[in-house]
Amino acid sequence: MKDKKALIFYFLMTVILLDFGNQIRKLSFNPFFETLDNPIVSIFHVTNSGSAWGILQGKTLFLSFLAFVVLVFLSLYVIKNISFKDRIPLLASTLFAAGTLGNLVERIKFGYVVDYIKLNFIDFPIFNCFDIMICLSITIYFVYILLDTIKQKKASK
Numbered sequence: 001m002k003d004k005k006a007l008i009f010y011f012l013m014t015v016i017l018l019d020f021g022n023q024i025r026k027l028s029f030n031p032f033f034e035t036l037d038n039p040i041v042s043i044f045h046v047t048n049s050g051s052a053w054g055i056l057q058g059k060t061l062f063l064s065f066l067a068f069v070v071l072v073f074l075s076l077y078v079i080k081n082i083s084f085k086d087r088i089p090l091l092a093s094t095l096f097a098a099g100t101l102g103n104l105v106e107r108i109k110f111g112y113v114v115d116y117i118k119l120n121f122i123d124f125p126i127f128n129c130f131d132i133m134i135c136l137s138i139t140i141y142f143v144y145i146l147l148d149t150i151k152q153k154k155a156s157k
Contacts, residue, residue, distance in 0.1 A: 003083035010078045010094050017098030018105070021129040025106075025114055039120055046126050047112040053125050060107050067104040071097060092140040099133030106130075 050057035074097055082090050106113045115126040 005084040013094045014097045021102045024129040042118040046115045049112040092137040095133045095137035099130040102130035
């Protein structure tokens with residue numbers, strides 16, 4: 001185990017972010033919010049039995065299994081490789097775990113994922129808070145790796 005504090009942070013923040021995402025999701029069930037419509041964003045209640053952009057529709061069991069495997073490997077990676085000092089990778093891993101776990105719980109509980117955020121200024125699929133967490137984590141990791149690579153190249157010169 002690399003660092004006990006990192007592991008505790010990872011699991012506690014995953015649970016907290018999972019709860020936050022569930023609370024936001026509940027807004028989509030509220031008829032008051034469901035009709036919210038403006039030029040920027042609308043809140044709807046849409047079910048998605050597939051993945052991003054509706055691919056793999058009806059493959060709930062496969063997507064659930066895949067999410068579970070990803071969570072197991074991610075948790076093992078955090079346990080073995082990330083310390084509390086590695087704040088950016090720890091944050092990215094936590095966001096990814098929370099988003100993946102949130103979508104997994106909805107797939108198991110409902111048989112689909114509830115999507116509810118629609119961007120009105122662009123033609124883009126409706127998504128949810130857990131999708132935002134996953135995309136944000138990937139973006140954080142990408143920028144972190146890019147900046148780290150630049151830093152290593154400067155140091156080697």
